[in-house]
Amino acid sequence: MRPIPFRPRRITELLRRRGRSEATLAAVVAGCVALMSVVVLTGAGDPDSGVKFTQSGHWVYNSVVGRIFHLDGATGKVDADTEVKTATPGAQVVQTDKQGYVLSRSRIDQFGKSDLTVLDPVQPPATNEQPVGLEAAGAAFAVYKQAGRVVRFGDKETIAFPAGPLGDPIVTSDGTLWVHRVGEGDLCRLPMSADRMSCPATTPKGHKGALTAVGANAVFVDLTARQVYTLNAGGMDTGPDLGDIDVPDDALVAGNDVDGRLAIVDRDHNRLHLVDITHPDKPEAPISTPLPKGTFDKVASSGDGIALLDRKNSHLITLGRDGKQVAEAKIPTRPADGREKPEANLYRGDDSRVYVENGIGDRVVVVDRDGETESVDIGTGDDRGDKPSPKNTGKPTITPPVKPETKVPPKTIPPSTPPSTPPSTHKPEKPRRTTPTNRPGNEHTPDKPDPGKTKTPPPTRKTIPPVPPPVKPGRPGAALNVVARIIDGGAVVSWGAAAAHGATITSYKLSWTGGSTTVSGSTRSALIPSLKTKTPYYFTIYAVNSAGNGPAVKSNRVELKWNPAESPRELLVRNDGTSGSLTLEWMQPTMGDGTFLRYEVSIGSKTAPVRVRSTTTTATISGLTDGKYSDFYVRAITKASDGQEVVGKYTLLRATSVGKEQPTKRIVASRGDGTTYGDDCQHPECAYVQVRIENLTPDTTYSIKPYTSEWGNFNPGYSTKTDSKGQLLVPDQFPCSAVGQLTWVTVTGPEGTYTSNRFFWKADD
Template sequence: MSERKHSRWPLVGLVVAVVAVVTLALTGAAKHVPGLEFIPSGHWVANSDLGLVVRVDGATKKPDTQVSIPGLTPGSQVVQDESRGYVVGEDDVTIFGKSTLSVEATVPTPVKGERPVPVQTAGGAYLVFRQSGKIARLGLEAPQVFSADGPVGPPVATSDGTVWVHRTDSGAICKAERGATSLSCPATAPAGHSGALTVSGDRVVFVDTTADTMSVVEQNGFGPPAKLGVDAPANARIAPADAAGKVVVLDPSGNRMHLVEARVDEKGALAEQRPPARTVPLPAGDYDGPSVSGESVVLLDHKSSSVRTYDNQGRQKHSTPIPPEKGKPELVRGEDARVYVDGAEGKHVVVVDKDGSVQPVPVVGAKPDEPRQPVPPPVAPTSDQPATRPPETPVAPPNTVRPVPPPARTNQAQPPPRTPVPPPAQTPPPIPVTPPGMPQNLAIAITTQQVDATVTWAAAPANGAPVTAYHISWQSQGGRSGATTVGGTVFSHVIKGIWQGTDHPFTVTVVAQNSAGRGTPATASHAPPQRVKKINLTKGPLAPECDRSDCYWMHIVMTGFAPNTRYTVTPHSTSPTYENGGHGITTDEQGYAEFNAFYYNVAGDTVWVTTGGVESNRLEWTE
């Protein structure tokens, strides 16, 4: 009987909890119940000027929650697990609750004098100190510290909550599993080989930059190696995760990036038959990364103070400037698989979405009309008083009609009943109007004539006031530029003749404006349409200049050549005695030319023409 009673209690508790939660949700009281509601992950940023850590929602690109941290120092990092956030300073770690939004404890920093790499996984919040080889799992108590006994490379994590590191001196591949109390090292790279870890298909892969191979890390060693297909230098940097099956290898000294196919088959091995690696040239820069947001590759260029994103085929998507702050920004991959670029002072964070779009967000704290206050705890009991909660306002049961007694009989006139005067409505403080956010999804499309460009974008976040205008400007590397302004409800513009007479790429900038001023600009670049040079040769009309009646011109059509350019076209023949110095022609603004030249009269010979390294079709001459 007792066994039956005990087995029913969890079900009864669950039913009571569900009913309570539903009731609270319907009455609006379920917002702030400690222990039941936790703030979604998002991305937390420490702003020492405000004395706050602020959560930026990666989906809405807005700050929405804040926690006051006493003594917050500049450069503090924030990492989180399911229920708590950890503010990591030079000397201590401040722990706050994500349900209470208040400080719960302070513990010493696990390793002094070394800035850690924060890691957020399903297994918890970690700090990886690469130089000393220490890995700290954070919690409400003092951090649990594991030692790899030597320096480690950049950490990676798998979906089961395991954190992996590579010993850069001994080559050991070690892991801290969820809930484990020590490290285990199932594999070791060959002695003297450099490399780094990544994750593809949720399998850990070691990229050996000495042998230019990659291998899946198995339970007891490595799987079969697969060739990278590129020459990766010893200082190559590897993205912590794949971009839709492509391992990203950055060659920082060569200003280029390699995208290597690395899909893992059903048996957990790298597929042998793979397409060749794609090499992407990069502008000269000082790069951090690479990292991956969704299927997009993210690079942080300190030289140009910009974030560059590419798709997994190597096509550039966006290049966006970083708001200026003192110190170097940092590239962080969040638990939501988005990439965030944190300003050194915590005043801005740049959100890189999974489609490669980029949005700078000012860190200004939560809106004043959206407070998040926890429910007060029970009052502590005294020696002669039981614990109590703050008094609650009684609420009449629904659909209950209270009987009203008849009025007392009296001979005197009764004053009319008083109508209760409602208290004055509390007007929330106004939300400050700020300049608009970045226009979304900026894109450039070419016309069928390959001369004009159509620029499109989506609405920018208004930030408290309607967007009244969008300012569009463009600049070609060849010096051609222009600007225009459209209304706040217009989301496209055609740039006429941007490629007319030029082959130079160009950059477009779109910035929104409201009553507070102009906002963060969006930029996009586009190379000119790919020109395919082609020469078509046919037999033309009779040539009156020839002293024979069977002479005909060669008819020549050139397409895809450089516009407004002078070329010398030279004819050729299978006849060993044929000679001709050629004919000069200038292409039009489309790189097109059509003309008659080089009369010919020997049937059976084969003729063709060449210019600019391009050869026409070969034509057998007829009578």
């Protein structure tokens, strides 16, 4: 049976019809569940090509007064508010660069951030469920875990239907959302550049675990197998294990790393484990810390700190990256409108701070990057900039002393004498250890001389300077040496690190005519695929940190003057069995605008030095290690009419040499016959992904799934059986129109999973 492709325009039209019945919506959703479909939200505004800002602070809904308030996390002040009477107690507010969204059960209210105007509500994709809100890279999400539906807000508003139930979702610093389908084990992703959700990886059946974001990367922590897997668009790779720590498979895992460590909460034994995952070859020893008594059921990382919340008892503790407790608080709350008292909850903002709200939204505790806390009243009249700092009110009670950067006088060191002793009876040496001289009321109290010793001159006692407040982080500087160059029918943009100015750079954002992308703060280059021929391009880049966006810098002008040769077709291992050597073979591609010169083979990466040159469609590579797999890149080099050499698009095959003759197992993917399939797969882009299988196990069923570099696994797949010789041809099961994307298939059977060659999809000539 031929897989059904996703048709977004039809579903969009259904969702746009006002007054539709729940049955109609349910039917649409049911038809999309198995397909990982995504549809465009109604009422989405046109994308703004202007610079986007990482969103600072946090919006809070106070259900007592029926208003939302913006809390500046850096200053602890409320600086904006507006009325939203239709939300319900416990509603969460998320924000993009332009708008905010109040997430209630069965309702989504939206408002403009520039003028605080309340706009028409957004119809939620599920009812009677409180969604989980997430923010990153200027985008916001609402995830309905039980219904298995996802809303992405922002310039690319979408609805995805991965099907539930879902585990706790995460979003990486580049705005890619990941969810775990608990029942099926699928790990699904929705990158910012995509309009549909794909599921490139699957966990072992019956295994429990959780997702964690490590910067722009995602990992899955398999608590059953005690193994960490790194995730990407092509699947998952085995990472480090959890070491010697003993954790149950229902442990809590923070959705973000703590300074490069996983934060795992063992609720059975009331312990926190911090496990290093950034040094897989030689990991640092785990940090294990006993926790105070409590039923901690929510955990979040603020970067170098971690917040743990016992929602039932409104009990919050924070710890530093060394596992030591930093602060503790009781989150006060009261019933809303005479009803049951709502539970406290915590949220990680786009600025990486953690915001802990009481159930009705009139009290928030801000957890900074290092785990330090600050309590703020919301909507009580004590939250504006002209009022004393809310943290001086003592509500909730924070166990550490007041932070030194505040203007509250330093806390007096208590005298060692009993409380009943009058102040005038202090011993002579005590004045040197009591309240500093700048305390109000002490300026006229002279020190008592110390007999037998030289009296300290008064000026020396009054020169103790107050502790200066810390310097507030600033926006990052400009990216350095931004250079673009043409490669593989696209461009590679590279740059030097921007100055951080006191706050870690979380991402770099690039834009050009016709597109944009976001990469992590540690990245120094980005590949921009599929540029138009004979069109000049400039690439603009700016850095982002918690204080905002840095200045935008434009690259040099680049232009793809000539169409390069397409990817060589059906790359495979033709001859092996000779130790340290193998022979590759492929089919001639379309040569683009040039005339053929030669083929070049590189090993390891597409930019590695050329290992072999050939003027035929075969190449023998020597000096290999038997059993060690390598990535082989093959491309054609052509000559344009002006004499310029044009580098063609590559085909990639992962293979190894073997020391004895044996039938070579081959999985070969290629562009098959052209076709049309639905509204979104039309000539000349649309054709079948053809799959050829050779020398696998005879008379055995294999599952085949197609992938592309941007869509991931875009088709549920197809299962069929090899013949008596282990051969199989699948010519017409996977319609595809992913022009410019790397395309490949995986084949899974009893002996494991095989991956085919990878090639760039092209339109029909």
